[in-house]
Amino acid sequence: MPTLEDVARRAGVSTAxxxxxxxxxxxxxxRTRAKVLQAVKEIGYVPNLAARALSSGKTQIIAFxxxxxxxxxxxxxxxxxxxxxIESECxxxxxxxxLSTPRIVSGxxxxxxxxxxxxxxxxxxxxxxxVPSASVVEPVFAHGIPxxxxxxxPNTFFVRADDCAGGFQAMDHVLxxxxxxIGVISVNESLHFSISQRLxxxxxxxxxxxLDFDTLPMAEGDFSTASGAACAAELLSRHPDLxxxxxxxxxxxxxxxxxxxxxxxRVPDQMTVIGYDDIPTAAIIVPPLTTVNQQAFRQGQxxxxxxxxxxxxxxxxPITLPVELVVRGxxxxxxxxxxxxxxx
Amino acid sequence: MPTLEDVARRAGVSTAxxxxxxxxxxxxxxRTRAKVLQAVKEIGYVPNLAARALSSGKTQIIAFxxxxxxxxxxxxxxxxxxxxxIESECxxxxxxxxLSTPRIVSGxxxxxxxxxxxxxxxxxxxxxxxVPSASVVEPVFAHGIPxxxxxxxPNTFFVRADDCAGGFQAMDHVLxxxxxxIGVISVNESLHFSISQRLxxxxxxxxxxxLDFDTLPMAEGDFSTASGAACAAELLSRHPDLxxxxxxxxxxxxxxxxxxxxxxxRVPDQMTVIGYDDIPTAAIIVPPLTTVNQQAFRQGQxxxxxxxxxxxxxxxxPITLPVELVVRGxxxxxxxxxxxxxxx
DNA sequence: GGAAAAAGGTTAAGCGCTTAACTATAGATT
DNA sequence: AATCTATAGTTAAGCGCTTAACCTTTTTCC
Numbered sequence: 001m002p003t004l005e006d007v008a009r010r011a012g013v014s015t016a017x018x019x020x021x022x023x024x025x026x027x028x029x030x031r032t033r034a035k036v037l038q039a040v041k042e043i044g045y046v047p048n049l050a051a052r053a054l055s056s057g058k059t060q061i062i063a064f065x066x067x068x069x070x071x072x073x074x075x076x077x078x079x080x081x082x083x084x085x086i087e088s089e090c091x092x093x094x095x096x097x098x099l100s101t102p103r104i105v106s107g108x109x110x111x112x113x114x115x116x117x118x119x120x121x122x123x124x125x126x127x128x129x130x131v132p133s134a135s136v137v138e139p140v141f142a143h144g145i146p147x148x149x150x151x152x153x154p155n156t157f158f159v160r161a162d163d164c165a166g167g168f169q170a171m172d173h174v175l176x177x178x179x180x181x182i183g184v185i186s187v188n189e190s191l192h193f194s195i196s197q198r199l200x201x202x203x204x205x206x207x208x209x210x211l212d213f214d215t216l217p218m219a220e221g222d223f224s225t226a227s228g229a230a231c232a233a234e235l236l237s238r239h240p241d242l243x244x245x246x247x248x249x250x251x252x253x254x255x256x257x258x259x260x261x262x263x264x265x266r267v268p269d270q271m272t273v274i275g276y277d278d279i280p281t282a283a284i285i286v287p288p289l290t291t292v293n294q295q296a297f298r299q300g301q302x303x304x305x306x307x308x309x310x311x312x313x314x315x316x317x318p319i320t321l322p323v324e325l326v327v328r329g330x331x332x333x334x335x336x337x338x339x340x341x342x343x344x
Numbered sequence: 345m346p347t348l349e350d351v352a353r354r355a356g357v358s359t360a361x362x363x364x365x366x367x368x369x370x371x372x373x374x375r376t377r378a379k380v381l382q383a384v385k386e387i388g389y390v391p392n393l394a395a396r397a398l399s400s401g402k403t404q405i406i407a408f409x410x411x412x413x414x415x416x417x418x419x420x421x422x423x424x425x426x427x428x429x430i431e432s433e434c435x436x437x438x439x440x441x442x443l444s445t446p447r448i449v450s451g452x453x454x455x456x457x458x459x460x461x462x463x464x465x466x467x468x469x470x471x472x473x474x475v476p477s478a479s480v481v482e483p484v485f486a487h488g489i490p491x492x493x494x495x496x497x498p499n500t501f502f503v504r505a506d507d508c509a510g511g512f513q514a515m516d517h518v519l520x521x522x523x524x525x526i527g528v529i530s531v532n533e534s535l536h537f538s539i540s541q542r543l544x545x546x547x548x549x550x551x552x553x554x555l556d557f558d559t560l561p562m563a564e565g566d567f568s569t570a571s572g573a574a575c576a577a578e579l580l581s582r583h584p585d586l587x588x589x590x591x592x593x594x595x596x597x598x599x600x601x602x603x604x605x606x607x608x609x610r611v612p613d614q615m616t617v618i619g620y621d622d623i624p625t626a627a628i629i630v631p632p633l634t635t636v637n638q639q640a641f642r643q644g645q646x647x648x649x650x651x652x653x654x655x656x657x658x659x660x661x662p663i664t665l666p667v668e669l670v671v672r673g674x675x676x677x678x679x680x681x682x683x684x685x686x687x688x
Numbered sequence: 689g690g691a692a693a694a695a696g697g698t699t700a701a702g703c704g705c706t707t708a709a710c711t712a713t714a715g716a717t718t
Numbered sequence: 719a720a721t722c723t724a725t726a727g728t729t730a731a732g733c734g735c736t737t738a739a740c741c742t743t744t745t746t747c748c
Binding site: 001044046047048049050051053054059061074075077080081083084087091094096097098099100101103112115116118119120121225251254255257258261280281284285286 | 345390391392393394395397398403405418419421424425427428431435438440441442443444445447456458459460462463464465569595598599601602605624625628629630
C-alpha cells in the first residue's frame with residue numbers, strides 16, 4: 001500500500017504539503033495542488049485510516065448501540081428502520097458505522113463494550129436506550145464521549161418519539177369510534193421506558209371522555225407476537241364483552257389478531273384492534289392494522305444528524321418527534337347493539 | 345486517557361513488558377505479570393485501538409457489506425437475520441462489526457466504499473453479494489483483503505444456501521399435494537443470482553413428475569409485497585384455473601395472499617401458496633405461510649466463523665447450507681374436482 | 689521605500705502501540 | 719569449567735499520519 005511519503009516523493013514535495021493539500025488547507029498554489037492530486041491518482045494512494053486516527057484523534061467512526069435484551073431487538077423491524085436512518089445520514093457525511101450490541105451482565109454492559117467505549121476508536125455513540133434495567137449510554141456519557149440517546153435514559157442530547165401523544169391518539173381514535181369496553185395489552189413498565197409514556201397517553205384520552213382508565217381490563221405481554229395472543233386470550237375469557245383491544249406494539253397486536261381469528265371473532269366488524277409502531281408487516285397483513293407510526297427512520301436520521309453536529313462543534317437541541325395515527329382496516333365503529341358476537 | 349507508558353511507570357517496568365504481558369506473551373514471572381495487571385486496574389488503562397491498529401496492522405474490525413439496491417435490502421428481515429448471526433459470532437470472538445452499504449454508481453461501488461476497502465481499517469469483509477449488476481466483494485478480493493461472500497459472486501470463500509434444493513423442495517411439495525396447474529411468481533434473473541438456482545430446482549422437480557416446466561404460467565415481480573400482489577392478479581386473470589402459486593420469496597407470497605383475499609379465494613382450500621425465505625412474518629400471518637427456510641442466522645454465523653478462521657491463518661472450506669421446507673397452513677392437497685371456486 | 693501581512697512551503701515532533709533485536713541471569717548439559 | 723538454553727526483561731525503531739513551529743518569498747499598505 002502506498003503511503004503519504006510515496007506521494008510526496010513522486011510529487012516532489014514534503015509529506016506535510018501532501019497531507020495539507022488532501023485536507024484542503026489554504027495557502028497552496030494551484031500547481032502544487034495539481035501535482036499532488038496527480039501523484040495520488042497515479043500511484044492509487046488511499047489514506048491509512050488507522051494512522052490518521054492515531055494522529056488526529058478522530059476515527060470517522062460512529063457506533064450504533066443497543067443492549068442485547070428481551071425478545072431479541074434484532075428481530076424488531078423498528079430497530080432496522082432506525083439503523084437505516086442512521087446509515088443514510090452517515091453515508092452522506094462520509095462517516096462509518098459500527099454496530100455493537102452489548103450483553104448486560106449484572107446490570108452492566110459487558111467488558112468488551114466498556115473497552116470499546118474507552119478505546120478511542122469511536123468518535124461518537126448513538127444509543128437505543130430505553131430499557132430501565134441497564135443503560136448502554138451511561139458509560140459513554142460518563143467518559144465524556146459525544147453521544148445521542150434514542151429513548152429515555154438521561155442524556156443531554158436525545159431523540160424521542162412522543163409516546164404520550166401516541167398513546168393519546170390511539171385511545172382517542174378508539175373512543176371516537178364509540179368503544180367503551182376496551183381491553184389494553186400492555187407490557188410491564190420495567191421493561192421499557194416508553195410504556196409508561198404510552199399508558200399516560202391512554203389514560204389522558206380516557207379521562208377526556210370521562211372514562212376511568214383504571215377500570216379497563218389490562219394484560220401484560222413482553223412485546224412478542226406469542227404474548228400478544230396469550231394476552232388477547234386472557235382478556236377475552238375474562239371480559240367477553242370487549243369491543244376493542246389497544247396493544248402497545250404491533251407484534252402483540254398481530255398476536256391478538258391471530259387469537260381473534262382462532263376464536264372466529266371478525267376484525268373489525270366485531271372487534272377493533274390497534275397496534276403501535278407501524279412496522280412493515282402492519283400494512284400487509286389482513287386486515288391491515290391501525291397503528292401509531294413513530295417515524296423510526298426519521299428518529300435514526302435525526303439522531304445521526306444531531307451526533308454529527310456535536311462532533312462538528314455545534315450544540316443541537318434535543319428533539320421530540322411527533323407521531324401519527326395510521327388508520328387502516330382493523331378499526332371500526334363499535335358494533336350496533338343488535339349485532340351479537342355469535343350472530344355477527 | 346492513561347497510556348501504556350503510564351502503566352509501565354506505575355508498575356516499574358518498560359512499556360514493552362506491559363504490552364507483552366497484556367498480549368499474553370510467555371516468559372514473564374508471575375510477579376511482573378501481577379504488578380502490570382495491578383497497575384492497569386489501578387489507573388483504569390484501556391488500550392488505544394487506533395494505536396494498536398497502526399502498529400500491528402490489525403484493527404479487530406470486520407465489515408458486513410451489501411449493495412444499496414432494489415427494494416431496500418434494509419427492509420429485508422432476511423438481511424437482519426444474517427446480521428444477527430454475524431454479530432453473535434463477532435461478539436463471542438471479540439471482534440467489532442462495521443456496517444457498510446455502498447451505493448452503486450455506474451456499475452461500481454461508490455468511492456467512499458472503495459476507500460474504506462483500501463484504508464486498512466477493516467481486517468476482513470463479509471459481503472452479501474448476489475446482485476449480478478455489481479459486486480461489492482470484487483474490489484475487496486482484488487486488493488487481497490480476506491473476505492467471505494454470502495451469495496454467488498465469485499470468491500474463494502463463500503457461504504451459500506442450497507437454492508436449487510430449496511426450489512426443488514417447494515415444487516416437489518406442491519406436486520406431491522396433487523397440484524398440476526401451478527403458477528410461478530418469480531423475479532427477473534438479472535436481479536439476483538439465486539433466482540436461476542431456485543428456478544432450476546423448480547424445473548427439476550417438475551420434470552421428475554413429467555411436467556413440462558416451460559408450460560407453467562409465470563410472472564416476474566421485484567421481491568416486494570406489492571409486486572407479489574400484482575403478479576398474482578396477472579396470473580389469476582390469465583389462468584383462472586390455477587390451484588397453486590409458488591413464489592420465490594415470502595414478501596411476494598404475502599402480496600399474493602392479499603390479492604387472493606381481495607378476490608375471496610380461500611387459502612389453502614382453493615389455492616395453495618408457497619413462499620421462500622421463512623421470514624418471521626411468514627409464521628404469524630393468517631394463514632401461516634408454507635415456505636423454505638434458508639437458515640439466514642446460520643448463514644451469517646458460518647460466514648463470520650469462516651472469515652475469522654481465515655484471519656487466524658486457517659483455510660476453511662466453502663459451505664453450501666441445506667435448506668428446509670417448512671410446511672404451514674397455506675398449502676393443502678389440490679381441491680376435489682367438485683369443489684369449484686365459487687362454490688368453495 | 690520599508691514594514692507588515694499574506695502566500696507557499698518545509699522540518700520535525702509526536703500520536704500510543706508492537707516487536708525485532710539485544711542484554712543478562714539462572715539452570716541444564718557435556 | 720565451559721557451553722548451551724530457557725527465562726526475564728529492556729531498548730529503540732518504526733507504523734503512517736497530522737500539525738505546531740518555522741522559514742522564505744511575494745504582495746499589500748501607508
